[in-house]
Amino acid sequence: MDYAEYYKTFAETTITYDVTDWHQSFFLNTNDYGENSEPGELPWCGEKCFNHKLMVTSEINQTVHVTAYTWDNDRSASMCNGPKVDHNVWLMNDEPEVLSFNSGSMKLGAV
Numbered sequence: 001m002d003y004a005e006y007y008k009t010f011a012e013t014t015i016t017y018d019v020t021d022w023h024q025s026f027f028l029n030t031n032d033y034g035e036n037s038e039p040g041e042l043p044w045c046g047e048k049c050f051n052h053k054l055m056v057t058s059e060i061n062q063t064v065h066v067t068a069y070t071w072d073n074d075r076s077a078s079m080c081n082g083p084k085v086d087h088n089v090w091l092m093n094d095e096p097e098v099l100s101f102n103s104g105s106m107k108l109g110a111v
């Protein structure tokens with residue numbers, strides 16, 4: 001099949017990486033009421049924020065993909081259905097950046 005026919009016939013193409021030597025790790029914090037956190041530092045929430053610091057390290061030079069997950073809005077308890085809660089994740093690379101999201105997941109990219 002030539003490219004023109006392929007382009008006309010298919011709407012989407014996906015690929016799957018060979019993940020044979022990939023490994024996964026995670027950090028889970030449930031019922032987070034801030035007991036083991038530091039006060040927030042962001043100007044719009046300050047002391048009302050929970051600040052958890054995680055450091056991802058590796059003994060070898062490799063690309064690490066990081067994703068932050070929270071409950072989707074339609075899966076959260078009724079006590080959480082008040083004002084939107086922002087989740088802010090700081091990436092401390094050469095150029096620090098903050099990514100904000102309300103619910104679900106946020107792929108932070110490769111570091």
